[in-house]
Amino acid sequence: MPKVKVALIGVGNCASAFIQGIQYYAKLQKPEDRIGLRNPVLAGLSPKDIQVVAAFDVDERKVGKDLSEAIFAKPNNAPKVCDMPVTGVKVNKGPLLDGVGKSTKAFIQVSSASDANVAKVLKDAGAEVMVNLLPSGAAKASQWYAEQALAAGCAFVNTTPNFIASDAAWAKRFADAKLPVVGDDLVDQVGSTTLHKTLLKLLSDNGVRIDETYQLDVGGGTESVDTLDRTRDAKRAIKTQSVAASLPYKAEVVAGSTDYVDFLQNNRDSYFWISGVYFCNAPMKIDLKFSTVDAPNAGSVLFDVVRAMKLALGKKLKGAVTPVCAYAFKHPPQIVPLEVAKEEFSKFIA
Numbered sequence: 001m002p003k004v005k006v007a008l009i010g011v012g013n014c015a016s017a018f019i020q021g022i023q024y025y026a027k028l029q030k031p032e033d034r035i036g037l038r039n040p041v042l043a044g045l046s047p048k049d050i051q052v053v054a055a056f057d058v059d060e061r062k063v064g065k066d067l068s069e070a071i072f073a074k075p076n077n078a079p080k081v082c083d084m085p086v087t088g089v090k091v092n093k094g095p096l097l098d099g100v101g102k103s104t105k106a107f108i109q110v111s112s113a114s115d116a117n118v119a120k121v122l123k124d125a126g127a128e129v130m131v132n133l134l135p136s137g138a139a140k141a142s143q144w145y146a147e148q149a150l151a152a153g154c155a156f157v158n159t160t161p162n163f164i165a166s167d168a169a170w171a172k173r174f175a176d177a178k179l180p181v182v183g184d185d186l187v188d189q190v191g192s193t194t195l196h197k198t199l200l201k202l203l204s205d206n207g208v209r210i211d212e213t214y215q216l217d218v219g220g221g222t223e224s225v226d227t228l229d230r231t232r233d234a235k236r237a238i239k240t241q242s243v244a245a246s247l248p249y250k251a252e253v254v255a256g257s258t259d260y261v262d263f264l265q266n267n268r269d270s271y272f273w274i275s276g277v278y279f280c281n282a283p284m285k286i287d288l289k290f291s292t293v294d295a296p297n298a299g300s301v302l303f304d305v306v307r308a309m310k311l312a313l314g315k316k317l318k319g320a321v322t323p324v325c326a327y328a329f330k331h332p333p334q335i336v337p338l339e340v341a342k343e344e345f346s347k348f349i350a
């Protein structure tokens with residue numbers, strides 16, 4: 001069977017969920033056991049057909065370690081869901097650049113090992129798809145790794161909120177190199193942005209006039225520290241724009257991440273407030289709390305994205321692959337309604 005050969009940039013919580021997910025679902029034989037996957041089989045590929053062939057990080061507790069060990073090293077706090085066999089893939093040291101922010105300095109212990117030749121490692125490992133899982137504030141490092149993907153001939157998946165697939169100049173660089181790129185800012189499987197958009201659409205489709213709404217969340221992963229320090233405003237702008245687009249009229253909309261609460265560990269609590277009026281100006285209000293575990297929320301969508309990228313490579317697509325961007329990212333080159341994004345993605349896969 002063909003495999004999707006993936007390189008992971010950043011062996012943090014999302015990488016942990018992704019790698020454990022491959023092992024977890026590989027053990028389940030019956031399709032009906034594969035609870036938690038949006039698409040058990042996509043483009044003819046199962047999760048067990050995803051193979052991580054290279055990985056890069058900067059933390060000394062991860063660099064030089066086998067992936068099976070590195071994913072459980074501190075400061076990762078994603079839950080352990082299965083025992084991991086030795087993978088044979090050791091974490092390489094990548095260049096630090098802006099990977100560590102003012103606040104995450106207290107969490108990440110930068111390794112003194114010398115930097116690997118990233119493009120060479122990628123080529124030697126036969127990596128086809130690079131998945132950028134750097135902290136959201138690592139804008140320069142994200143661009144540097146995008147350059148390495150170009151140099152090594154890899155498709156590029158940008159889960160961070162830095163603009164690469166949605167930046168016309170970057171999309172053109174990938175198009176010129178005849179490589180596909182998707183992003184930016186991965187959508188969660190059961191995410192607060194999707195839930196918020198779905199609630200607003202349901203209400204407005206039923207004739208409710210929304211006056212004001214917000215969604216704010218707190219989390220306990222290192223990523224929440226980085227967001228607080230470096231990307232709160234950018235994330236708020238992306239989420240607010242995405243949520244506001246689900247209403248056919250202008251309303252007061254705020255959506256964003258607010259704080260880091262260490263004892264939450266890898267959990268995230270999201271709070272929603274929606275206020276509007278319906279028949280004869282009758283008022284309606286929703287006050288809701290939604291709790292999730294952060295890293296597994298990226299797993300199923302990432303499984304879909306890397307398998308879709310294998311398809312894109314097979315079809316020799318180049319530049320931003322818009323049906324994948326719209327389906328799986330909060331800031332695609334073009335925002336479309338959720339149902340249109342799903343339909344376009346299904347057509348692409350078919």
Ligand SMILES: NC(=O)c1ccc[n+]([C@@H]2O[C@H](COP(=O)([O-])OP(=O)(O)OC[C@H]3O[C@@H](n4cnc5c(N)ncnc54)[C@H](O)[C@@H]3O)[C@@H](O)[C@H]2O)c1
Nearest residue numbers: 010011012013014057094096099133135136160222223298
């Ligand atoms: N559900 C989700 O968790 C979710 C959803 C959407 C988007 N994302 C995005 O995924 C990304 C990763 O999230 P996470 O929770 O895994 O973060 P994390 O902080 O747990 O992991 C980041 C990893 O990158 C490493 N790193 C830092 N600088 C580096 C460098 N220069 N080179 C190589 N590695 C470096 C860190 O040591 C750490 O291991 C974030 O940008 C986040 O916005 C996550």
